Amino acid sequence: MQDAQIIKTRDLEFQLFEVLEAETLTQRARHADHSRETFNAALETAHAVAVEKFAPHNRLSDEHEPQFDGQRVSIPHEVKDALDALRATGFLAAGKDYELGGMQLPAVISFACLSLFKSANIATSSYAMLTSANANVIERFGSETQKRKYLGALLEGRAFGTMALTEPQAGSSLSDLTTSATPNAHGTYSLRGNKIFISGGDHELSENIVHLVLARIPGGPPGVKGISLFTVPKFRVNDDGSLGARNDVALAGLIHKMGWRGTTSTMLSFGEHGECIGELVGEPHHGLAYMFHMMNEARIGVGLGAxxxxxxxxxxxxxxxxxxxxxxxxxxxxxxDPQLxxxxxxxxxxxxxxxxxxxxGAYALCLYAARLVDEQNTGESDAARAEAALLLDLLTPIVKSWPSQWCLEANSLxxxxxxxYGxxxxxxxxxxxRDNRLNMIHEGxxxxxxxxLLGRKVTMKQGAALKLFSRELQRTIDAAREQEPLKLHADALAAAWRDVTSTLEALLPTLASDAELxxxxxxxxxxxxxxxxLAWTWLRQALVAHAALPRANGAADQDFYRGxxxxxxxxxxxxxxxxAAxxxxxxxxxxxxxxxxxxxx
Amino acid sequence: MQDAQIIKTRDLEFQLFEVLEAETLTQRARHADHSRETFNAALETAHAVAVEKFAPHNRLSDEHEPQFDGQRVSIPHEVKDALDALRATGFLAAGKDYELGGMQLPAVISFACLSLFKSANIATSSYAMLTSANANVIERFGSETQKRKYLGALLEGRAFGTMALTEPQAGSSLSDLTTSATPNAHGTYSLRGNKIFISGGDHELSENIVHLVLARIPGGPPGVKGISLFTVPKFRVNDDGSLGARNDVALAGLIHKMGWRGTTSTMLSFGEHGECIGELVGEPHHGLAYMFHMMNEARIGVGLGAxxxxxxxxxxxxxxxxxxxxxxxxxxxxxxDPQLxxxxxxxxxxxxxxxxxxxxGAYALCLYAARLVDEQNTGESDAARAEAALLLDLLTPIVKSWPSQWCLEANSLxxxxxxxYGxxxxxxxxxxxRDNRLNMIHEGxxxxxxxxLLGRKVTMKQGAALKLFSRELQRTIDAAREQEPLKLHADALAAAWRDVTSTLEALLPTLASDAELxxxxxxxxxxxxxxxxLAWTWLRQALVAHAALPRANGAADQDFYRGxxxxxxxxxxxxxxxxAAxxxxxxxxxxxxxxxxxxxx
Structure with missing residues (x-):
């Protein structure tokens, strides 16, 4: 009875090539080797691996969640088989430079590929997503040594990554983290502390695990200003890249969840029984900023998973x-009469x-966010890149939260x-x-x-992000007003936006004087x-569909646009x-x- | 970590004795032996059994769902222990006549007691709820022979009951049931067919199981007008009440659910391997009406469970x-600063x-519905009884659906x-x-x-039920307008009700001319x-709290009313x-x- 239909491919094509015009990205130097054909080849490979290797064990790994016998974590072999297949495709480095073994695919195509793995099996795909996010941080902020030791292994999937932020006593309050990192000779640090809810925190799916750990260097400032970021491998890595001794990162226990059971969720202890060696990433006390770099893409990933x-x-x-x-x-x-x-x-x-x-609607939003990542990375001017970054910053809370809430509601329907039977x-x-209920919780x-959103994003840079969004919204409204069947929608969206902005304007003085209220x-x-x-993402889609309908290619295409x-x-x-309510x-x-x-x- | 706090007892007391004035029911002949003290004694007994016997295995029976080895169904013994304790209290007959071994408690008190078992363990309490509902039908519509054979056993819990309506090919469409019941000599019937999603369909928690089965007598009219109701025991019952041979009701399989796992959910086959004997309840072809009598109370029960x-x-x-x-x-x-x-x-x-x-709010609604059951049964005039029945009929879809939707949302929060951790x-x-997600599905x-609601209840008897509700609502609005702090609420409720009724009035012609639309x-x-x-149930509560606040008995009571x-x-x-939206x-x-x-x- 398991249904392995993971996507409506016509919709994927519509989002990528009709709404987001992803093909235009091939005009940029970074993606010059690419074409619609190479994009399609990547999507088709991802689709095939997702359907053949990820989807079939989605129920199995729910029913047989990871087990810990005190020594090792056992996971059904289908999970490793799927991840091995994923490794073989090179998707872990889909967007990376050729010289790193990557494909230099645009973010919007990489995210679309990722979406297929998520659809097929959210739990198994988590290992890949965490590994990519981890590699991004090391690529961006790591030292040359860290890159040499970890980056290649992560991008090839020999090592998997984690994000080790949360502690039992602190939860969402990162300010209250207590894990310590004491400097050693040779520039390394000794870590000591406990983390909880660490996805992929222990397993034998890869040769090694690279934890990115938030911890405090003694003597640093209190609160979030004293948090630093460390790479902490499960097995230490020798200078020649070979694996060395076991580091003291110990699995204190597995967490048993309502859903998303295929992903090991762990309690980890660092340095409790021996030496837990980590290396500082970037500057001391800047750890939270680095982690947020990773978290922003992780939040798009959470929204996309939802x-x-x-x-x-x-x-x-x-x-x-x-x-x-x-x-x-x-x-x-x-x-x-027969039943209908x-x-x-x-x-x-x-x-x-x-x-x-x-x-x-939410898929359109997440892919739009990925498209903004491309604009931010390869946009045609500094201004365009800065605008995209700003807009993405504003929309990230929505990209993360809206699908978590409403696509869960979709699952209920x-x-x-x-x-x-349902x-x-x-x-x-x-x-x-059950799986989807997690998304309103993790990654913020x-x-x-x-x-x-309300405390920071809408007011940052004198409201520049909000003005930018307003401009984009207005463009869509203006275009829709030109099309008779969409006029009423355009007016309704304009009115709703006026409601939001006038409410916000009335709220601004209080935000300054009594933020609590x-x-x-x-x-x-x-x-x-x-x-x-979301209404805006729909009006954008409707504009494209309305324009395409008269020249639609056959009945199936007409049906699609009408839908x-x-x-x-x-x-x-x-x-x-x-x-309004x-x-x-x-x-x-x-x-x-x-x-x-x-x-x- | 299991929290066994099953109710805020101050709220229960408030609902029963301050809002619904349950004590006044002791003035009625049927409940003349009762007093606030006997009501409290019943509630305290239910509370004790619920906390001591029902709550402790709530997680256990989720983790160890019923198993079928092809011969028998095994269930953790704690379930039987709890039901044995329930039997011993006599709650299965709480509202029944003394001569049937009952306590003649008003419905509102019985439902309040039942609510405590549901809160403690929804799955284990289901066996009791189905048994009571089953007994109600036999008491009301069964023959003297059926009562002699089954009623006492059900009320004492020697037999448990089921409602066997749904068939695999028909689902909600009762019109398409195909189970047949062919007349035999001696006035009995031979049943043949399959049922699905039958809660409590097989187990060894009681000596016997009495299924109430919807089936067709060959030659009857098609559709719902040809459905009859039958008692079909697991073990046939001899005239002296002793158990006879096994009837051919076979467990075709257990159903594995997302939640509510402690209750056996079954596929049953009737008469597939041998003789399955049933007895007709009431008249042929009137089965659906009888079953609906049971279903209406079951729907309050579902709402209350939610x-x-x-x-x-x-x-x-x-x-x-x-x-x-x-x-x-x-x-x-x-x-x-320390964390808050x-x-x-x-x-x-x-x-x-x-x-x-x-x-x-939903608890207030469900107990109000139970209070209407009392008015319907023992109201002081024919008119009062008829009004209560009508109002209950109108509100039942809300009593069933609103808690199923919004108390599930509460669980998400x-x-x-x-x-x-959640x-x-x-x-x-x-x-x-997980348990609560079922409630939007079962019992309609x-x-x-x-x-x-829209197709039948609001228009029945020329809208008499709606007018009645309107009158009750207006009484609350009028009373709230007299109290300064509640005036705005009264106005808002009046406006919302005008919105609903004007929308409905505009819809009425279309209901007649184009019901589909x-x-x-x-x-x-x-x-x-x-x-x-629900707003109305809150305004009713607020009126009582507002009046009680000045004479509240100490700080805790003041806090309660302010809350x-x-x-x-x-x-x-x-x-x-x-x-409005x-x-x-x-x-x-x-x-x-x-x-x-x-x-x-």
Whole structure:
């Protein structure tokens, strides 16, 4: 019953080549060797590996989660087989320089490839995603020695990476980290402390594991200003690249989760039983900034993972709704008529449309964010690169949080369409729902994204990022106003954006004078802004679909474009009207949460 | 780490004795032997058994779900121990006549007792709930012989009951049931067919199992008009009450679910290998009406179960938020200050307030529904009894659906407050979330409740039920307008209700002329009406709390009433404003779902 349909390829093609015009990137020097054909070849390879090696064990590794016998972690061999296949494709270095063994693919194509692995098997693909993120940090901030020892191994997948931030007593409060790193002779450091929720923290899927660890050098400033970043390998690496002695990074225990069970989640202790040697990355006390460099891409990755779980559920429930006969129209009381497929029921179509609107809208957003990474890296002027970086900074909290919330809701609808069957483990949708629930938590909770957005991003550089987004939004609105069937949507989006910006303007003085009160409803702002951003991604898609429809290539293509226009309409009619209510507590500076005394609960 | 706090007892007392004035029921003849003290004694006994026998194995029976070795179903013995303890209390017959061994407790007290078992362990309590529902049908519609053979055994818990409706090929479409019941000599019937998702369908927790089975007598009319109801025991029962031969009800397999794992969910085959004897309940072809009698109470039970899962999560996350230090206020950048408990953060308080508003509001609704059952049974005039029945009929879709949706959302917030820990199986909240996801599906899906409400309930008897609800709502609004701090809420509720009723009035002609179109957005109506009903339950609670506050008995009581007023405020400021957007597709007769062609997905 497992459905291995991991993507609607026509949609992927639409997003990449019609909406985001990824082919134009081949005009840039870095990607000059590439073409639509090489992009497609990469996508096809990723698709094949994802379908053949990642998807088949998605349920298996949920049912057989990693086991720790006190000595080693055992994981079903299918996980290693899949990662071996991934290694062989070279995707771990997809965007890297040729000289590093990379393919110099644009970020938008790399992320699209990654999305296929995520869709096929979110847990197994996590090892790859963490490894890429880790390699990015070492490439950007590591010393030549660190690069020589670790970068090649990570990009080839001989070593896998982790991000070791969280500690049991500190959770989201990185300011309260206590792991220490004491300087040794020879420039290395001895680490000591405990980390929790470290994904991929121990396993035998790769020869080595490179942990990127946040820790304090004694004598440094308190709080986040005294945090440094270290590379801490599981096995020390000799100068010739060969593996040396075991470093004292010990697995203190595995964590058993509701979902996402295929990824080892660990408690690690550093230097508790012996010598745990690490090397400083970059300057002392700048660790958080380096880690955030990694985290920003990780946050796009989380958003994309949430989308793909939603997408899988959508496709599975669409298949089910087409095939399962069930009931008749409410006005037909004749039991002798044959039952209709579920998809004939308006409420089932509502649940399919909602899923389509959530997942395809959020997919458009994540790929747009990846496209911004390309602009940031290879944009045609300093100004263009700076603008892209700014816009990406503003949108990252939405890219991370919106799919985590709404593509989870999509997974719930996919269960609902399956009825009782959807609640059973014989069908795949309940697993997607369990897996997806993590995404609102890791890489910065929803609450933290909300504070980041309202407390920092919208006001940074005198609101420059917000103005930039406003300009982009306006361009879309202006273009849509030229197209009769999209005019009403354009007006609705303009009105919703006015609501958001006027609410924000009224809030600005309070943000300055009483941040506690202004930020009390930060979550409402995150949700309202997010809905506007998603409406915008839909209007962008609708513009392309509307222009393409008259010259569509056959009935299937016409259906595809009509579906895009219809899903856009659904979002504008059923979701965008929610923005006003979302903004209500912000407009009134509502203090209900602040004034609720803890004793009153 | 398992938190066994199953209820805020002060809230239970408030709901029963301050809001619903349950003590006044002792003035009625049927409950004349009762008093506040006997009610409390029943509640305390239920609470003790729930905490001591039901709560401790809630995680255990999730981790060790029922196993079928081809011969018998094995279940952890703690489940049977708990049900034995429940049997010993007599709660299976709590509301029944003394002569049946019952306690003649009012429904509102019985449901309150039941809520404690549900909160402690939803899966184990299901066996009891199904048995009570089953006994109700036999008491009401069964023959004297059926009562003699089954009723006593069910009420004493020697036999447990099931509801065997669903078939693999029919799902929600009862019209398409095919199980047959062929008349035999001696007035019995031979059953043949397959059922699926039958909770409690096989086990050894009781001596016998009495299935209530929907089946067709050959030659009857097609569709729902040809469905009859049968008692089908696992072991045939001799005239002297002793157990006879095994009936051919065979376990075809267990179903493995995302949650609610402690309850056996089964596929059953009837008469496939031998003789499966059943007895007709009531008249031929009236089975669905009888079953609906049982289903209506079962739907209150489902709503109540959803509430209690939400309630458990709320209490667990409240404890966690009070005890877990984490971070500082956003304006405090001094890392040397100690960390604050989570509850000091506005966004955490938002998530607690939302949970409180959802679960206590929905608890008020479910207990109100139970109070209507009392009015329906023992109301002081025919008119009062008829009104209560009508109102209950109207509200049942909300009682079933609203908690299923919003108390699940509460469970999600409880996970979120726990952060990464909430996603692990070391804490209880992830299980509540998994368990609760079933409630939108069983006993009539959300979509079916929506069609029932908009397609039937609001227009039945020329809208009499709706008028009745309107009158009750207006009474609350009028009373709240007299109290200065509640005036704004009263106005907001009146406005929201005008929105709902004017939308409905505009929809009525289309309901008559083009039901397909009018019902296409039935789900939106269910949600909007539900939010108004919940706002009403909050305003009712606020009125009582506001009146009680000046004469509150000490600081704890004052805190309690202030908490009620504050949660009401939160619901009115943050939830009620959503109604307008929910109504949007109804007001515009939006046909987006209907006009979406299946090929466009």
């Amino acid at each position: 989308v793909m779980l939603g997408y899988r559920g959508y496709l599975a429930s669409l298949d089910y709704a087409r095939e399962r006969p069930q009931g008749r129209h409410p006005t037909n009381k004749n039991p002798l 497929p579920l998809i004939e029921h308006a409420d089932v179509r509502r649940m399919l449309l909602a899923q389509k609107a959530y997942v395809e 996919a269960i609902q369409i399956h009825g009782g 609640y059973t483990r014989e069908y795949p949708v309940e697993q997607f729902y 909770t929803h609450g933290i994204q909300a504070l980041d 202004a930020l009390a409803n930060a979550n409402a702002f995150l949700e309202a802004f997010g809905h506007v951003v 895009k226009l219809h899903a856009c309409q659904w979002f504008f009619r059923c979701e965008l009207p929610r923005v 979302m903004l209500a507590p912000l407009r009134t500076l509502d203090d209900t949460t602040l004034s609720m005394s803890p004793q009153w609960f | 509430v209690m899962l939400g309630y458990r999560g709320y209490l667990a996350s409240l404890d966690y938020a009070r005890e877990r230090p984490q971070g500082r206020h956003p304006t405090n950048k001094n890392p040397l 408990p989570l509850i000091e953060h506005a966004d955490v308080r938002r998530m607690l307030l939302a949970q409180k508003a959802y679960v206590e 409880a996970i979120q407050i726990h952060g990464g 996603y692990t199986r070391e804490y209880p909240v992830e299980q509540f979330y 899906t959300h979509g079916i409740q929506a069609l029932d 009018a019902l296409a957005n039935a789900n939106a109506f269910l949600e909007a009406f539900g939010h108004v009903v 009620k007023l504050h949660a009401c405020q939160w619901f009115f400021r943050c939830e009620l404003p959503r109604v 929910m109504l949007a597709p109804l007001r515009t007769l939006d046909d987006t779902t209907l006009s979406m062609s299946p090929q466009w997905f």
